[in-house]
Amino acid sequence: MEQFLVFVKKECLHILRDRRTLFILFGMPIVQIVIFGFALSNEVKNSTIAILDPSKDAASLQLTERFEASKYFDIQKNLNTIGDIEKSFREGKIKMAIVFPENFREDLLHTNKAQIQFISDASDPNIGTTLINYANAILGDYQNELSGQNLPYTIKTEVRMLYNPQLKAAFNFVPGVMAMVLMLVCTMMTSISIVKEKEMGTMEVLLVSPLRPILMVVSKAIPYLFLSIINISTILLLSVYVLEVPIQGSLFLLMAESTLFIITSLALGLLISAGAASQQTAMFISLVGLFMPTLVFSGFMFPIDNMPIPLQVISNVVPAKWFFYIVKSIMIKGLGFKAIWKETLILFGMTIFLLAISIKKFKIRLS
Amino acid sequence: MSKAIIVNNITKTYTVEKSTVTALKEVSFDVKKGEIFGLIGPDGAGKTSLLRILTTLLLADSGNAFVNGLDVVNQYKDIRKSVGYMPGRFSLYQDLSVEENLQFFAAIFNTSIEENYDLIKDIYVQIEPFKNRRAGALSGGMKQKLALSCALIHKPSVLFLDEPTTGVDAVSRKEFWLMLKNLKKQGITILVSTPYMDEAGLCDRVGLIQNGEILRIDTPEGIIKQFGKPIWAVKTNEMFRMLHDIRDWEAVESCFPFGEFDHLIFKDQKHTKKEITKYLESKHHEGIVIDSIEPGIEDCFMDLMKIED
Amino acid sequence: MKAKVIEVKNLTKRFGDFTAVDHISFDVKQGEIFGFLGANGAGKTTAMRMLCGLSLPTSGEALVAGFNVFTETESIKKSIGYMSQKFSLYEDLTIKENMQFYGGIYGMTDIAIKEKTQFILHHLHLEPEQNKLVKSLPLGWKQKLSFSIAVFHNPAIVFLDEPTGGVDPITRREFWEMIYQAAQDGTTVFVTTHYMDEAEYCDRVSIMVDGKIDALDTPSALKSSNNAESMEEVFIALARKATRSAD
Numbered sequence: 040m041e042q043f044l045v046f047v048k049k050e051c052l053h054i055l056r057d058r059r060t061l062f063i064l065f066g067m068p069i070v071q072i073v074i075f076g077f078a079l080s081n082e083v084k085n086s087t088i089a090i091l092d093p094s095k096d097a098a099s100l101q102l103t104e105r106f107e108a109s110k111y112f113d114i115q116k117n118l119n120t121i122g123d124i125e126k127s128f129r130e131g132k133i134k135m136a137i138v139f140p141e142n143f144r145e146d147l148l149h150t151n152k153a154q155i156q157f158i159s160d161a162s163d164p165n166i167g168t169t170l171i172n173y174a175n176a177i178l179g180d181y182q183n184e185l186s187g188q189n190l191p192y193t194i195k196t197e198v199r200m201l202y203n204p205q206l207k208a209a210f211n212f213v214p215g216v217m218a219m220v221l222m223l224v225c226t227m228m229t230s231i232s233i234v235k236e237k238e239m240g241t242m243e244v245l246l247v248s249p250l251r252p253i254l255m256v257v258s259k260a261i262p263y264l265f266l267s268i269i270n271i272s273t274i275l276l277l278s279v280y281v282l283e284v285p286i287q288g289s290l291f292l293l294m295a296e297s298t299l300f301i302i303t304s305l306a307l308g309l310l311i312s313a314g315a316a317s318q319q320t321a322m323f324i325s326l327v328g329l330f331m332p333t334l335v336f337s338g339f340m341f342p343i344d345n346m347p348i349p350l351q352v353i354s355n356v357v358p359a360k361w362f363f364y365i366v367k368s369i370m371i372k373g374l375g376f377k378a379i380w381k382e383t384l385i386l387f388g389m390t391i392f393l394l395a396i397s398i399k400k401f402k403i404r405l406s
Numbered sequence: 407m408s409k410a411i412i413v414n415n416i417t418k419t420y421t422v423e424k425s426t427v428t429a430l431k432e433v434s435f436d437v438k439k440g441e442i443f444g445l446i447g448p449d450g451a452g453k454t455s456l457l458r459i460l461t462t463l464l465l466a467d468s469g470n471a472f473v474n475g476l477d478v479v480n481q482y483k484d485i486r487k488s489v490g491y492m493p494g495r496f497s498l499y500q501d502l503s504v505e506e507n508l509q510f511f512a513a514i515f516n517t518s519i520e521e522n523y524d525l526i527k528d529i530y531v532q533i534e535p536f537k538n539r540r541a542g543a544l545s546g547g548m549k550q551k552l553a554l555s556c557a558l559i560h561k562p563s564v565l566f567l568d569e570p571t572t573g574v575d576a577v578s579r580k581e582f583w584l585m586l587k588n589l590k591k592q593g594i595t596i597l598v599s600t601p602y603m604d605e606a607g608l609c610d611r612v613g614l615i616q617n618g619e620i621l622r623i624d625t626p627e628g629i630i631k632q633f634g635k636p637i638w639a640v641k642t643n644e645m646f647r648m649l650h651d652i653r654d655w656e657a658v659e660s661c662f663p664f665g666e667f668d669h670l671i672f673k674d675q676k677h678t679k680k681e682i683t684k685y686l687e688s689k690h691h692e693g694i695v696i697d698s699i700e701p702g703i704e705d706c707f708m709d710l711m712k713i714e715d
Numbered sequence: 716m717k718a719k720v721i722e723v724k725n726l727t728k729r730f731g732d733f734t735a736v737d738h739i740s741f742d743v744k745q746g747e748i749f750g751f752l753g754a755n756g757a758g759k760t761t762a763m764r765m766l767c768g769l770s771l772p773t774s775g776e777a778l779v780a781g782f783n784v785f786t787e788t789e790s791i792k793k794s795i796g797y798m799s800q801k802f803s804l805y806e807d808l809t810i811k812e813n814m815q816f817y818g819g820i821y822g823m824t825d826i827a828i829k830e831k832t833q834f835i836l837h838h839l840h841l842e843p844e845q846n847k848l849v850k851s852l853p854l855g856w857k858q859k860l861s862f863s864i865a866v867f868h869n870p871a872i873v874f875l876d877e878p879t880g881g882v883d884p885i886t887r888r889e890f891w892e893m894i895y896q897a898a899q900d901g902t903t904v905f906v907t908t909h910y911m912d913e914a915e916y917c918d919r920v921s922i923m924v925d926g927k928i929d930a931l932d933t934p935s936a937l938k939s940s941n942n943a944e945s946m947e948e949v950f951i952a953l954a955r956k957a958t959r960s961a962d
Contacts, residue, residue, distance in 0.1 A: 448855075449882065546755075573909070576911055576954070578767055646895045662884075665890075665913075666934070704884050
């Protein structure tokens, strides 16, 4: 036990005395949250659009006002013909055009039908569809008001954005950032720490001693376990108070699942260290072999369901995918353990499996 | 059991770039309890491989070895608890202080600095003034002393030192060997490898090793006695030219620089000082000084190397 | 009267309040084999770095191959050769490729490189191995090759930093024969070593203690003035006086 504690103490000293490591461990999560939360928003604001309104009646002007008031749109004033609009699209000056027909209000009142054309620049399909959605939302609101006034037989679509009514991108990013930060800290730093002993030569001396290799490996993981818990707490605090992403479900469950994922990542770190001969290799494997697939296959940036089947299958092997699902369920949807027990079990199974292999692969001799 | 270390026909090969390199070829020897045994040979001779096999860090391809009667393969855990090991380059924690390193290793060996302090005292007092300094900031000589202290902290019965004096200046080297002699008094068996031939004289017995083979094992005096040929130390005012002139002499087997003098060995034993003087004078050398000398370990090593070739 | 290729006056290097090299002054003549000795931590490596143009001095003056160590470091680097104990060759390139590489770095023409390569391969009896990777060479060969490459471009001065560490005794001497030959051909050799017998092979030796040059003379003069039988005794007598005990 004494051996174990002394080893953990040594690891803590190493971490505290290495400024670069400290920066990665603590600075990184904060930087990531800020960047993802604020700078890289999926929201599209202040897009320049044009409105072509030949009728200029009360209804069209009302709608136009609504569009003008929206923070998403910036109306380009001087376009009056289709030709102008086409030219602006080609020159990239506008991203969307809203075209009213002539006699908009009359059509609306007398035929109970009126058409509006939304033309969107889909060269970036994401922006294109997003803008159409915003415009539709505004139109929908307007329709609701009108229907309250004079149209009895209309089918109203009621749209509810569950869990995230404001469509805040941060809701998706926070769980994703959690997964990435844990991967980075636990997997990469643990593997580097173990490989460093090999590279520096201290591993030789440690092997020729009564210290059991398992103790060494576990005690290397412990400081990173605690650091990660601190990191998770920091991320959650930032999310709740700065990004305004609430924790709907049980905080305790969230922390417990996070701890499980931390151990999974640590086990991965151990596995990598068993195979890597130098710190550079360990870092490389961690980044390219794990970080990148995590980014792609966790579902955080790109929806898994949209991927071809083989890739969907691959994503099942990525632990972060399960963790991402679990965190979203708890944090955003406010669900309890009953909803996520299967995913938890999978994660647990992966952890045991990884631990078993890495312990088996740990070399008690030099090659 | 009076043999602390037994090595029996140990062979070890490595594969480098599709070719097999033999690091050790059927090496056999033993080390008595309480003796200082020097494994003397240049880089690449196989010293580190041998030491790693004995400290159970490497598996030999064939042969067997015992430390304190324990088998290096099957009983490695017991060996690892009872030996001290100082690997070839500084292998302590650079970012921990002297004291932190010591405390760490003491704890790893389930002991404390106080328990065996008298063993390392003579060594430790030299680095004690720096006990709060980071190990990475110490000079080469200081690092060695720290590494030695850490290897002794648990009072091992056998101490393995892999080139402890490499890259360190002559003064520190001398001090280090004094420390080893003191350790011997405590009954610790020491197996030390070194490329410095002059350190052979400080050992009880030495094994000369080159290209994975043992050239000779004996006490330093014994090796010198076995040399069996006369050696001449020769000096003139033009050493470089003299070297070539002597090598042009048919009767000469070898001539090599040895500091101030060159060492000259003839093919047979029948030559005299006068002959050498005459030869050198005929080549217009001045300031000729010639002495008949006893061979040193280095002379013996080089002679044995030539036989191997 | 041989020209001075290295002239050093009150050269000093400070790191914060620590004076690593303390006002050293000396000259080295062309074709001389100059031994630069000192204990670990005495300031040898720092001094050598300044002379090679790798580190700027804090104060003092020095000219290496006629170039100023403060303002003309690039010219210095072009005019010197350097070899360190780690052999400075690319292990995963062949012998020939290493020579082509270094020749190219020093701006030699292709013809010159080719000629010199053939010459060295022949001289070291390495012709059959020329297309083998350096990593497959035995240590002694690597070291001799390293030296040849350090003087490949015929520099005026070659700096050797403990070139014979760990090498077998026969190769060590063969190596020194190469040094002698280079010196005879006019190359000045500036060498540091821990082997005291090698100090005897030098024309003059300087011994650094605590950042200063404590002794500078021929080996025989140093021995007689210190009542010593060997350079080792001289070194120990002087180095023992050191008060500085860490780098």
